[in-house]
Amino acid sequence: MIDRFEIERKLGRVLSREFQSELDKLMGYLGDPPDLNNVPRSYWQNGWKRIQNQVEPILVDTFVQSALELPLVGITIDWDLINADAVNWARTSLVPTLQKMFDKTYVGVNELVPRYFEEQWSRADLARHLEKYYSPVRAEMIAITETTRAKVEGERAAVAEINQRGVILVPTWMTQEDERVCPICGPRHKQRITVDYPPAHPRCRCYVDYDYPKEGN
């Protein structure tokens, strides 16, 4: 059985480590005294690629393992296809999240560098103010959400294969105990899924149950 909490921890560790090194890198770019013009434009556009490369193998693995764990009811599915799906999916899945994070950091740096001068900060002060953009809390949040997404998308890839062979599985939204009170996910608990799948929000740990056709139908 894949252990989602183990995957969350692993992803969280990798992201925390990468965030810390991004903060160091950004401070290095800014220079002393800090100047936003010193940061290459390319950094804001695709500096996140390094993080993406580090998390990709974990996401691929989670996707494939989740697909493998789905009961196949005697149906043979094409695992090369599932593996290819996993690789394609993992290549882009985290990009919007990381791009947004870099965009927010860019806005933050624009506000913080003038304050460095106005409020006569040290470089350590500036680094401390920048830390919130690279915090372990953010790393954990992304780790939880992306673990949910990898699991759900891996299963969906396998389900799509099964459906194609004429066995139609019905997806149901399931919340974890601690999410039953979530205003977004709570009302979806045990409801049939028609369009949107988990995660529904950052830190969403919901999952999907699939109903298999009854014997003899």
Ligand SMILES: [Zn+2]
């Ligand atoms: Zn949820």
